Amino acid sequence: MSASAHILLQKVSVEFPILSFRERSLRRRFMRAVTPFKARPQAPTHIVSALNDVSLDIRAGDRVALVGANGAGKTTLLRVLAGIYHPTSGSADVSGRCLSLFDLAAGFDEEATGYENIMRRGLVVGARRAEIEARRAEIADFTELGDKLDLPLRTYSSGMLLRLIFAVATAVEGEIVLLDEWIGVGDQQFRRKARQRLDDIVARAGILVLASHDIDLLKNTCNRAVLLQQGRIVTTGTVDEIIDRYLAGTGGAGT
Numbered sequence: 001m002s003a004s005a006h007i008l009l010q011k012v013s014v015e016f017p018i019l020s021f022r023e024r025s026l027r028r029r030f031m032r033a034v035t036p037f038k039a040r041p042q043a044p045t046h047i048v049s050a051l052n053d054v055s056l057d058i059r060a061g062d063r064v065a066l067v068g069a070n071g072a073g074k075t076t077l078l079r080v081l082a083g084i085y086h087p088t089s090g091s092a093d094v095s096g097r098c099l100s101l102f103d104l105a106a107g108f109d110e111e112a113t114g115y116e117n118i119m120r121r122g123l124v125v126g127a128r129r130a131e132i133e134a135r136r137a138e139i140a141d142f143t144e145l146g147d148k149l150d151l152p153l154r155t156y157s158s159g160m161l162l163r164l165i166f167a168v169a170t171a172v173e174g175e176i177v178l179l180d181e182w183i184g185v186g187d188q189q190f191r192r193k194a195r196q197r198l199d200d201i202v203a204r205a206g207i208l209v210l211a212s213h214d215i216d217l218l219k220n221t222c223n224r225a226v227l228l229q230q231g232r233i234v235t236t237g238t239v240d241e242i243i244d245r246y247l248a249g250t251g252g253a254g255t
Protein backbone atom coordinates (compact mmCIF):
# COMPACT_ATOMS: atom_id res chain seq x y z
CA MET A 1 0.00 0.00 0.00
CA SER A 2 1.29 3.48 -0.89
CA ALA A 3 2.10 5.44 2.27
CA SER A 4 2.66 8.79 0.56
CA ALA A 5 -0.83 9.42 -0.81
CA HIS A 6 -2.47 12.49 0.68
CA ILE A 7 -5.50 14.67 -0.07
CA LEU A 8 -5.96 18.10 1.48
CA LEU A 9 -9.04 20.15 0.65
CA GLN A 10 -9.29 23.60 2.13
CA LYS A 11 -12.59 25.47 1.92
CA VAL A 12 -13.37 24.08 -1.52
CA SER A 13 -16.44 25.45 -3.27
CA VAL A 14 -17.66 24.57 -6.74
CA GLU A 15 -20.27 26.66 -8.51
CA PHE A 16 -21.86 26.21 -11.91
CA PRO A 17 -23.26 29.28 -13.65
CA ILE A 18 -26.37 28.22 -15.58
CA LEU A 19 -27.39 30.21 -18.63
CA SER A 20 -31.14 30.42 -19.04
CA PHE A 21 -32.57 28.54 -22.02
CA ARG A 22 -33.38 31.81 -23.78
CA GLU A 23 -29.82 32.97 -23.32
CA ARG A 24 -28.46 29.77 -24.85
CA SER A 25 -30.58 30.00 -28.02
CA LEU A 26 -28.62 30.71 -31.18
CA ARG A 27 -30.69 33.76 -32.07
CA ARG A 28 -30.07 35.30 -28.64
CA ARG A 29 -26.36 34.61 -28.83
CA PHE A 30 -26.24 36.17 -32.29
CA MET A 31 -28.17 39.23 -31.11
CA ARG A 32 -25.79 39.62 -28.16
CA ALA A 33 -22.80 39.36 -30.48
CA VAL A 34 -24.06 42.14 -32.76
CA THR A 35 -25.42 44.42 -30.00
CA PRO A 36 -23.02 47.07 -28.67
CA PHE A 37 -21.80 46.02 -25.21
CA LYS A 38 -23.39 48.94 -23.32
CA ALA A 39 -26.80 48.27 -24.86
CA ARG A 40 -26.79 44.56 -23.98
CA PRO A 41 -29.15 43.34 -21.27
CA GLN A 42 -27.42 41.65 -18.31
CA ALA A 43 -27.07 37.87 -18.86
CA PRO A 44 -29.73 36.24 -16.67
CA THR A 45 -27.71 33.50 -14.94
CA HIS A 46 -28.48 31.19 -12.10
CA ILE A 47 -25.68 29.79 -9.96
CA VAL A 48 -25.78 26.19 -8.73
CA SER A 49 -23.62 25.70 -5.68
CA ALA A 50 -22.52 22.05 -5.89
CA LEU A 51 -19.90 22.18 -3.11
CA ASN A 52 -19.64 24.72 -0.36
CA ASP A 53 -16.65 25.29 1.93
CA VAL A 54 -15.53 21.66 1.95
CA SER A 55 -12.38 20.94 3.98
CA LEU A 56 -10.96 17.44 4.30
CA ASP A 57 -7.64 15.83 5.22
CA ILE A 58 -7.40 12.29 3.88
CA ARG A 59 -4.28 10.19 4.48
CA ALA A 60 -2.84 6.83 3.46
CA GLY A 61 -4.89 4.00 4.93
CA ASP A 62 -8.14 5.98 4.82
CA ARG A 63 -11.07 4.31 3.07
CA VAL A 64 -13.53 7.16 2.89
CA ALA A 65 -17.25 6.73 2.25
CA LEU A 66 -19.06 9.72 0.74
CA VAL A 67 -22.60 9.56 2.06
CA GLY A 68 -25.55 11.79 1.19
CA ALA A 69 -28.84 12.08 -0.63
CA ASN A 70 -29.17 12.60 -4.38
CA GLY A 71 -27.59 15.92 -5.33
CA ALA A 72 -25.61 16.20 -2.06
CA GLY A 73 -22.33 16.76 -3.94
CA LYS A 74 -20.63 13.33 -3.86
CA THR A 75 -19.84 13.08 -7.58
CA THR A 76 -18.76 16.71 -7.73
CA LEU A 77 -16.33 16.06 -4.87
CA LEU A 78 -14.91 13.00 -6.67
CA ARG A 79 -14.48 15.10 -9.82
CA VAL A 80 -12.58 17.75 -7.86
CA LEU A 81 -10.26 15.03 -6.49
CA ALA A 82 -9.76 13.67 -10.01
CA GLY A 83 -8.86 17.15 -11.30
CA ILE A 84 -11.88 17.21 -13.65
CA TYR A 85 -13.38 20.21 -11.84
CA HIS A 86 -11.30 22.99 -10.38
CA PRO A 87 -12.58 24.65 -7.22
CA THR A 88 -14.28 28.00 -7.80
CA SER A 89 -12.64 28.97 -4.51
CA GLY A 90 -10.46 27.20 -1.95
CA SER A 91 -7.69 24.74 -2.72
CA ALA A 92 -7.45 21.04 -3.54
CA ASP A 93 -4.03 19.40 -3.10
CA VAL A 94 -3.92 15.79 -4.20
CA SER A 95 -0.57 13.98 -3.85
CA GLY A 96 -0.40 10.57 -5.48
CA ARG A 97 -1.54 9.11 -8.73
CA CYS A 98 -5.34 9.03 -8.99
CA LEU A 99 -7.22 6.18 -10.59
CA SER A 100 -10.71 7.49 -11.37
CA LEU A 101 -13.12 4.62 -11.82
CA PHE A 102 -16.13 6.68 -12.85
CA ASP A 103 -17.25 8.47 -16.03
CA LEU A 104 -15.79 5.32 -17.57
CA ALA A 105 -17.14 5.75 -21.08
CA ALA A 106 -15.29 9.07 -21.58
CA GLY A 107 -12.57 8.92 -24.20
CA PHE A 108 -13.94 5.98 -26.21
CA ASP A 109 -14.55 6.35 -29.94
CA GLU A 110 -17.32 4.29 -31.59
CA GLU A 111 -15.52 4.28 -34.94
CA ALA A 112 -12.14 3.14 -33.61
CA THR A 113 -11.31 -0.54 -33.01
CA GLY A 114 -11.11 -2.15 -29.59
CA TYR A 115 -7.31 -2.07 -29.75
CA GLU A 116 -7.24 1.61 -30.78
CA ASN A 117 -9.60 2.41 -27.94
CA ILE A 118 -7.34 0.69 -25.42
CA MET A 119 -4.70 3.31 -26.24
CA ARG A 120 -7.14 6.26 -26.41
CA ARG A 121 -8.82 5.55 -23.10
CA GLY A 122 -5.55 4.61 -21.39
CA LEU A 123 -4.22 8.08 -22.24
CA VAL A 124 -7.44 9.67 -20.92
CA VAL A 125 -6.98 8.00 -17.51
CA GLY A 126 -3.45 9.37 -17.36
CA ALA A 127 -1.37 6.33 -18.27
CA ARG A 128 1.78 6.81 -20.33
CA ARG A 129 1.82 5.51 -23.93
CA ALA A 130 4.66 3.04 -23.20
CA GLU A 131 2.82 1.80 -20.13
CA ILE A 132 -0.35 1.09 -22.14
CA GLU A 133 1.62 -0.62 -24.91
CA ALA A 134 3.29 -2.84 -22.30
CA ARG A 135 -0.11 -3.81 -20.88
CA ARG A 136 -1.99 -4.10 -24.19
CA ALA A 137 -1.84 -7.92 -24.36
CA GLU A 138 -2.91 -8.29 -20.73
CA ILE A 139 -5.84 -5.89 -21.21
CA ALA A 140 -6.89 -7.75 -24.37
CA ASP A 141 -6.69 -11.09 -22.54
CA PHE A 142 -8.76 -9.79 -19.66
CA THR A 143 -11.60 -8.73 -21.99
CA GLU A 144 -11.69 -12.23 -23.59
CA LEU A 145 -12.89 -10.45 -26.75
CA GLY A 146 -10.25 -12.05 -29.03
CA ASP A 147 -10.47 -11.00 -32.72
CA LYS A 148 -13.38 -8.69 -31.94
CA LEU A 149 -10.78 -6.20 -30.68
CA ASP A 150 -9.92 -5.52 -34.36
CA LEU A 151 -13.49 -4.34 -35.04
CA PRO A 152 -14.92 -0.85 -34.43
CA LEU A 153 -16.71 -0.33 -31.12
CA ARG A 154 -20.05 0.37 -32.80
CA THR A 155 -20.24 -3.38 -33.62
CA TYR A 156 -20.00 -4.44 -29.94
CA SER A 157 -22.87 -5.59 -27.76
CA SER A 158 -23.34 -3.57 -24.56
CA GLY A 159 -21.78 -6.39 -22.49
CA MET A 160 -18.72 -6.53 -24.77
CA LEU A 161 -18.35 -2.77 -24.53
CA LEU A 162 -18.48 -2.90 -20.73
CA ARG A 163 -15.79 -5.61 -20.66
CA LEU A 164 -13.48 -3.41 -22.69
CA ILE A 165 -14.25 -0.27 -20.69
CA PHE A 166 -13.65 -2.06 -17.39
CA ALA A 167 -10.45 -3.79 -18.52
CA VAL A 168 -8.88 -0.53 -19.73
CA ALA A 169 -10.02 1.53 -16.75
CA THR A 170 -8.49 -0.93 -14.29
CA ALA A 171 -5.29 -1.71 -16.20
CA VAL A 172 -3.23 0.90 -14.37
CA GLU A 173 -2.87 1.15 -10.62
CA GLY A 174 -3.57 4.24 -8.55
CA GLU A 175 -2.28 5.33 -5.16
CA ILE A 176 -5.65 7.05 -4.78
CA VAL A 177 -8.69 5.17 -6.06
CA LEU A 178 -11.89 7.15 -6.71
CA LEU A 179 -15.11 5.21 -7.17
CA ASP A 180 -18.65 6.44 -7.82
CA GLU A 181 -20.62 3.28 -7.00
CA TRP A 182 -18.93 -0.12 -7.21
CA ILE A 183 -18.58 -1.32 -10.77
CA GLY A 184 -20.35 -4.56 -11.61
CA VAL A 185 -20.00 -5.53 -15.26
CA GLY A 186 -20.67 -8.38 -17.64
CA ASP A 187 -22.12 -11.85 -17.31
CA GLN A 188 -21.77 -13.95 -14.14
CA GLN A 189 -18.31 -15.32 -14.96
CA PHE A 190 -16.88 -11.92 -15.97
CA ARG A 191 -18.52 -10.23 -13.00
CA ARG A 192 -16.61 -12.52 -10.59
CA LYS A 193 -13.35 -11.80 -12.38
CA ALA A 194 -14.05 -8.05 -12.42
CA ARG A 195 -14.90 -8.06 -8.71
CA GLN A 196 -11.60 -9.78 -7.89
CA ARG A 197 -9.66 -7.24 -9.96
CA LEU A 198 -11.37 -4.31 -8.31
CA ASP A 199 -10.85 -5.79 -4.82
CA ASP A 200 -7.10 -6.14 -5.57
CA ILE A 201 -6.82 -2.55 -6.83
CA VAL A 202 -8.61 -1.20 -3.77
CA ALA A 203 -6.51 -3.35 -1.41
CA ARG A 204 -3.27 -1.98 -2.91
CA ALA A 205 -4.39 1.67 -3.00
CA GLY A 206 -3.15 4.08 -0.33
CA ILE A 207 -6.47 5.94 -0.28
CA LEU A 208 -9.97 4.93 -1.40
CA VAL A 209 -12.80 7.44 -1.78
CA LEU A 210 -16.09 5.71 -2.52
CA ALA A 211 -19.43 7.38 -3.16
CA SER A 212 -22.36 5.02 -2.93
CA HIS A 213 -25.92 4.54 -1.72
CA ASP A 214 -25.16 0.89 -0.90
CA ILE A 215 -24.93 0.88 2.90
CA ASP A 216 -23.53 -2.67 3.22
CA LEU A 217 -20.86 -1.96 0.65
CA LEU A 218 -19.81 1.24 2.44
CA LYS A 219 -19.72 -0.49 5.83
CA ASN A 220 -17.71 -3.42 4.48
CA THR A 221 -15.24 -1.34 2.48
CA CYS A 222 -14.68 1.93 4.33
CA ASN A 223 -13.29 2.99 7.72
CA ARG A 224 -14.19 6.71 7.59
CA ALA A 225 -17.19 8.57 6.25
CA VAL A 226 -18.17 12.07 5.24
CA LEU A 227 -21.82 13.08 5.34
CA LEU A 228 -22.71 15.66 2.71
CA GLN A 229 -25.89 17.67 2.44
CA GLN A 230 -26.54 20.28 -0.23
CA GLY A 231 -22.84 20.57 -1.01
CA ARG A 232 -21.71 21.01 2.60
CA ILE A 233 -20.07 18.61 5.02
CA VAL A 234 -22.53 17.94 7.82
CA THR A 235 -20.12 15.77 9.79
CA THR A 236 -17.29 13.24 9.48
CA GLY A 237 -16.55 10.18 11.59
CA THR A 238 -16.37 6.41 11.52
CA VAL A 239 -18.40 4.78 8.80
CA ASP A 240 -20.80 3.18 11.30
CA GLU A 241 -21.50 6.45 13.14
CA ILE A 242 -22.07 8.43 9.98
CA ILE A 243 -24.29 5.88 8.29
CA ASP A 244 -26.43 5.53 11.43
CA ARG A 245 -26.80 9.30 11.45
CA TYR A 246 -27.64 9.39 7.75
CA LEU A 247 -30.24 6.64 8.11
CA ALA A 248 -31.74 8.38 11.12
CA GLY A 249 -32.45 11.30 8.80
CA THR A 250 -29.91 13.79 10.09
CA GLY A 251 -28.45 14.92 6.81
CA GLY A 252 -30.54 12.58 4.73
CA ALA A 253 -32.85 13.43 1.84
CA GLY A 254 -34.97 16.46 2.48
CA THR A 255 -33.49 17.23 5.87
Ligand SMILES: Nc1ncnc2c1ncn2[C@@H]1O[C@H](COP(=O)(O)OP(=O)(O)OP(=O)(O)O)[C@@H](O)[C@H]1O
Nearest residue numbers: 016048049050068069070071072073074075076077
Ligand atom coordinates in the same frame (compact mmCIF):
# COMPACT_ATOMS: atom_id res chain seq x y z
N1 LIG B 1 -22.36 20.18 -14.57
C1 LIG B 1 -23.28 20.65 -13.72
N2 LIG B 1 -23.98 21.76 -14.00
C2 LIG B 1 -24.88 22.25 -13.13
N3 LIG B 1 -25.17 21.69 -11.94
C3 LIG B 1 -24.50 20.58 -11.61
C4 LIG B 1 -23.51 19.99 -12.47
N4 LIG B 1 -23.02 18.89 -11.84
C5 LIG B 1 -23.68 18.81 -10.67
N5 LIG B 1 -24.55 19.82 -10.53
C6 LIG B 1 -25.42 20.07 -9.36
O1 LIG B 1 -24.60 19.97 -8.21
C7 LIG B 1 -25.30 19.31 -7.16
C8 LIG B 1 -24.50 18.12 -6.69
O2 LIG B 1 -24.52 17.13 -7.72
P1 LIG B 1 -23.73 15.75 -7.59
O3 LIG B 1 -23.82 15.05 -8.91
O4 LIG B 1 -22.36 16.03 -7.07
O5 LIG B 1 -24.59 14.99 -6.49
P2 LIG B 1 -24.46 13.49 -5.94
O6 LIG B 1 -24.37 13.59 -4.45
O7 LIG B 1 -23.39 12.76 -6.65
O8 LIG B 1 -25.90 12.90 -6.33
P3 LIG B 1 -26.38 11.39 -6.70
O9 LIG B 1 -26.44 10.62 -5.42
O10 LIG B 1 -27.74 11.65 -7.26
O11 LIG B 1 -25.42 10.84 -7.72
C9 LIG B 1 -26.69 18.99 -7.69
O12 LIG B 1 -27.55 20.03 -7.30
C10 LIG B 1 -26.52 19.00 -9.19
O13 LIG B 1 -27.70 19.38 -9.84
